[in-house]
Amino acid sequence: MPRRSGPAHVQYVTVHGHRRAYVRMGTGPALLLLHGLGCDHTTWAPVLESLARTHTVIAPDLLGHGESDKPRADYSLGGYANGMRDLLTLLGIDTVTVVGHSFGGGVAMQFAYQFPERTERLVLVASGGLGPEVTPAIRAITTPGFHQAMAVLSAPGIRHLTTGAMRLLAGSGVSQLRDLGEVAAIYDSFKDPRARAAIRHVVRAVVDWKGQIVTMADRAYLTEAMPMCVVWGADDLVIPVGHASNARALAPTAQVEIVPNAGHFPHKDHPERFVKIVRDFIRSTEPSRYDRDHWRDLIDAGPPEAPVQAEAGQSPRSPVHAVRRAAGA
Template sequence: MPQYELESVVFHKDVLAYVDLGEGPPVILVHGLLGSHKSWGPQIDMLAEKYRVVAPDLFGHGDSDKPRGDYSLSSHAATVRDLMECLKIASAPLVGHSLGGGIVMQMAYLFPERVERLCLVSSGGLGPEVSTYLKAATLPGSELVLPILASGWVRRNTESALRHLGRLGLPVQPSPSAVETWRSLGTVADKATREAFLASVRAVVGPRGQTVSAKQHFPRFETLPAMLVWGGKDTMIPAHHTENVRQEVPNSRIEIFPDAGHFPHLDEPYRFCRVLEQFLRAGTEDASKG
């Protein structure tokens, strides 16, 4: 179980919750849609053995306030910048998952002095393809369908059906990626969370797929160390989006976990932590040689 407590700070009259754990060089973890610091699973504790780990619940998510307003990538990026300023972190490596990947790339564009290196995990913004579920969330009427899907009745009956299939001997053991997706879907039963989710997803996705592209940021990767980590079985955002970066920036490091889904850091936590620490240590080693 996690050994940390949430802290909080007020920005523009709204409370932002975050984890600040460990000592050493800072690293910032930015979760994705419907996520929170919990979406990082054991990564926070493992990384905190060597690093100062900061993991916010973005506005509209987790234990942070859910105000009505701007949920664009730029707004989220400004919040991360404000948190770094508050915590007196001048710059750090940023790790972004899914929507969080788009946010940290926007950070590199808006506040380049804050970003030492980027790790993009199953990131948005690298290609148009995205799951039908996210595209459906942008359609009129989705605000009426989501509370039904997240209702206790639907969730109880779905979980009961899975247990029944398990008793029949059918293989229904969900992956950690599937468990986290199911958990996060349940949060839209809350009206404020649902409204924030719809505002966030509609800022980057349309009926035909992702509407925001980070391609204009690719030249920045020539000088900014970058690593992409993806699950080969990701059904939310396909792993072949990594090729879009490889073609433009061949020096970027790419790690594909063939058997992982949309949350490779949950499906293969020890492998992910090992790969990430190698990437972070490379920054320290490079600095010590300078």
């Protein structure tokens, strides 16, 4: 039965014994929206209804987040990509345009790498995986004692006082503080010890004390026939906007959109502009079509020149020119 756009209704499905929460809205070509670290599907609330007017929108709570289960499990990027493939299979969806925010961008890239036959396009929003720099607050999660310290800091009195102050500051009109509302929601979720443990496992898989350790640089050439769009807030204090330049170096023909007066959540700061960017990108590109022989040839040839991992503060030194839009490919 066709699904109509309207208020988001959370549904549940069990995958490999674990309950997964997700929202499904609208009809048309499928969009998979992947949230960031410590967030859930509600981060997409400002854009869900608009996108659902033209697309079937699937917005899950990743395992360990939101209303999904938080087991002792595989919280690697590969594990998350597998989980999204299995969720889509159960929902009867074969191919999607994947939109990933922050950590969800890393999952989106991994999904496209592991399952190119199911990926039509890639939209990265303030994404991880494009450079080493990341806010010290995320690096702190990898340190010994984080779980115990957060158990104290997330006690009711301290948590209510801190999250209340964050939300007040977020509404102060000071641009550098705009993201504190989202940070408050993430902090509040740490009251659940299972959520704290899951987040710690997630971060340790992709970040160490120096910053991000997972990058798409060495495999970017495999996305040769896959259209890619990169969206970033000009005032992002979580992952520097300079990483959008890294994306340009890895994928010279990717569409890059820098949103003025936006922080780490451009889809929340300027939802109408974000929806327009996504819709225009989809309209202007043809979906990627997987060709196994072509994929094998790409792997056999390797990148034009081996990418060099960027050090903090630098752009990747790589002339990778193999990322092209699928139109005409």
